Amino acid sequence: MPDGPALLGRPIRAAGPGVYLIELTAPHTTAPVDVAAVGRWIERVPNLSLDGARPTSKALAARLASFWLPSQSVVYVGSTPSSIATRVDALNRHVLGDRRPHAASQWLKSLAGVPLRVWWASTSAPEEYEDGLLEAFAAAVPPLEVRALPDPEIVLPxxxxxxxxxxAKRHGITGAVLPDETAPASPPRVVQLPPGDAEGARAGEKGTGTARRVGRRSPDPAVSHAPRPRKPSPPTRPAPEPVYLSADGMARLEAELDELVRVRRPRNVASIRAAKELGDLRENADYHAAREEQSFLEGRIQALEARIRAAVIVPAATDSSRVAMGSRVVVEGDGQRQAWTIVGSDESDPAAGRISHASPVGRALLGRSVGDVAVVQTPRGETSYRVVAIE
Structure with missing residues (x-):
């Protein structure tokens, strides 16, 4: 990097776009993660979760430490299309758990008071330079350290x-920043003054007794200075609903996730990289199409990971005396015989003979025995199903 170093926190002269990196003054063989700072982070952000559950400070600190690369001194690489100095200042001022001004680098705030310094370079192509820096960083990490990472497919500072x-790194941390709540603008404070004393009243004229005085205290002791009500804490995110799956259903989700992560994601990354090499991104249709596909892929990956984390495997039913989840039940109704397997909502596919345990028919059949009649309320009225067999 052509400019620097400067200690992080000191002002730097870099008003234009460019890239910057944050590094330790020397590599640390162990991660200097501050458990106390991590604990404060958890306390500040009520929705923070680790692998879908509320973590202890030690567990979260250990997860952060698992991404530490002992041989490397660089701990963050960034770029900005505006002002490097402003962006680095935002990084330095950021508070762990806040959404702004620089949440992308907030893991830096978990480090235990280690001295950091910043290098920077001005460029009109900051994203391309950032790409190059990250590629060089990944190439410099020893293979042994790469294999030790929780997610060795993505090697980043x-x-x-x-x-x-x-x-994104697959670190299992969600809800890491406070909700984005924009506080309403405070109305100007109105202070009651004696008639004739309103600010701006001319000598000999009587004022109305009301004046707008913003940001100034009234000397009148009768004016109330009641404390402002505290902003309510954001609600705690409820625990995810369980996702009931058969072993086959779980296998299907895992297979889809594996396909997305190991095949389609790398293919998409290669498409984005190839499109970027074509030139101007503003008029690059291939680039924008690849980015749209990436948005879909990452959304689907996150959804699948959430389902798998919340999955409850329902074993195949072994008791054929009563209908339960996993049972295959044969019924007669509306003059015809049908066979359904009772599954969780995620696997429901009536056309394939799988109905949800939460559907009207599924709820009516659960707990029934052979010979029982289940009455189902439908928009067309009541429908009765007699249980013929349970498999």
Missing amino acids: FANLRSTLGV
């Missing part, structure tokens, strides 16, 4: 949470 192509 400690505090970088996603690549320039949008591929």
